[in-house]
Amino acid sequence: MALAEPAKLDPMHQFAVQPIAHLFDIGGRGVYLTNSAVWMMIAGLLLWIFMLGGMKRQLVPGRWQMAVEGFTGFIASMMTANIGPEGRKYTPYIFSLFMFILFANIVGMIPLGLFGIHPFTATSHFTITGVLAILSFSIVLIVGFWKHKLHFFSLFVPHGTPVWLLPLIPPIEFVSFMVRPFSLGLRLFVAMTAGHVLLEVFSSFIIDSLHAGPVLGVPISLASMALMVGISALELLVAGIQAYVFALLTSLYLNDAVNLH
Amino acid sequence: MDAAAATLIGSGLAAIGAGMAAIGVGNVFGSFLESALRNPAAADGQQGRLFIGFAAAELLGLLSFLIAILLYLKA
Numbered sequence: 001m002a003l004a005e006p007a008k009l010d011p012m013h014q015f016a017v018q019p020i021a022h023l024f025d026i027g028g029r030g031v032y033l034t035n036s037a038v039w040m041m042i043a044g045l046l047l048w049i050f051m052l053g054g055m056k057r058q059l060v061p062g063r064w065q066m067a068v069e070g071f072t073g074f075i076a077s078m079m080t081a082n083i084g085p086e087g088r089k090y091t092p093y094i095f096s097l098f099m100f101i102l103f104a105n106i107v108g109m110i111p112l113g114l115f116g117i118h119p120f121t122a123t124s125h126f127t128i129t130g131v132l133a134i135l136s137f138s139i140v141l142i143v144g145f146w147k148h149k150l151h152f153f154s155l156f157v158p159h160g161t162p163v164w165l166l167p168l169i170p171p172i173e174f175v176s177f178m179v180r181p182f183s184l185g186l187r188l189f190v191a192m193t194a195g196h197v198l199l200e201v202f203s204s205f206i207i208d209s210l211h212a213g214p215v216l217g218v219p220i221s222l223a224s225m226a227l228m229v230g231i232s233a234l235e236l237l238v239a240g241i242q243a244y245v246f247a248l249l250t251s252l253y254l255n256d257a258v259n260l261h
Numbered sequence: 262m263d264a265a266a267a268t269l270i271g272s273g274l275a276a277i278g279a280g281m282a283a284i285g286v287g288n289v290f291g292s293f294l295e296s297a298l299r300n301p302a303a304a305d306g307q308q309g310r311l312f313i314g315f316a317a318a319e320l321l322g323l324l325s326f327l328i329a330i331l332l333y334l335k336a
Contacts, residue, residue: 012334081309186320186324187316187320187323190323190324191323193330194323194326197330245312245315245316248316
């Protein structure tokens with residue numbers, strides 16, 4: 001077998017936002033329907049279908065309804081555990097957040113590339129995760145100032161702070177408070193980006209190793225394929241964990257706003 | 262040493278942080294499992310804290326990965 005050109009590996013290409021249709025102009029700038037928007041809509045549509053199938057409110061739930069009730073019950077119990085009985089009214093927001101992130105993560109993992117359709121992971125862009133994080137952060141601020149008025153600032157002085165630490169603790173607490181939306185959005189975005197770069201790089205091993213000839217290449221290619229299956233399973237786990245962590249941290253931040261600390 | 266080479270070395274150095282975070286994440290889950298096996302009844306109630314610890318350890322690793330990839334793409 002002749003030595004082929006080494007494959008051009010461009011793991012960042014999958015994150016390129018491509019315009020699909022021109023919608024309208026605002027102030028001389030075009031607003032486009034992009035692949036990111038399309039895949040977010042697909043995630044939203046799938047989520048809508050999933051919820052619609054489970055909202056029949058049958059007394060004896062079928063499998064689908066059990067799946068939906070499993071998710072709602074999971075988030076509802078997380079809210080009661082972290083915030084207390086007052087947390088129930090924030091359940092719809094946290095639930096939508098969790099389910100949308102979960103669906104967007106998983107939709108980006110579906111191997112539709114076999115059929116020439118390339119799913120786009122909307123959550124691998126800081127513009128998306130950052131907006132979600134700002135949404136969570138502003139809800140925390142609004143709830144905090146609504147409930148406690150200016151007393152909300154006591155968040156920066158934890159109970160039992162010694163007087164001599166008073167000039168030190170509030171600035172640290174303030175910085176750690178202001179860094180929350182960044183860490184929230186950054187975590188999801190970097191985890192998804194890193195996961196997809198990893199998948200791209202490892203999947204290139206399967207094809208590139210075949211250049212080494214049938215004797216050496218095929219076993220390596222098969223081993224890479226097995227590794228790839230494992231990595232994909234790991235990425236599915238990460239997709240779930242990141243959605244859960246986003247919802248969990250948002251509920252903890254809400255707890256600070258509702259109960260102070 | 263030209264600037265591009267230095268950037269690439271810096272990118273590699275930053276990636277060490279991702280490995281360090283791996284130790285941290287292993288520590289979080291390892292300690293949880295160790296104590297969960299000692300007292301399985303209390304384990305379920307601590308799952309939220311487990312994931313908070315995991316998220317904190319992971320974030321730092323992801324940050325170093327971010328720095329590494331930014332430097333790598335710059336070179």
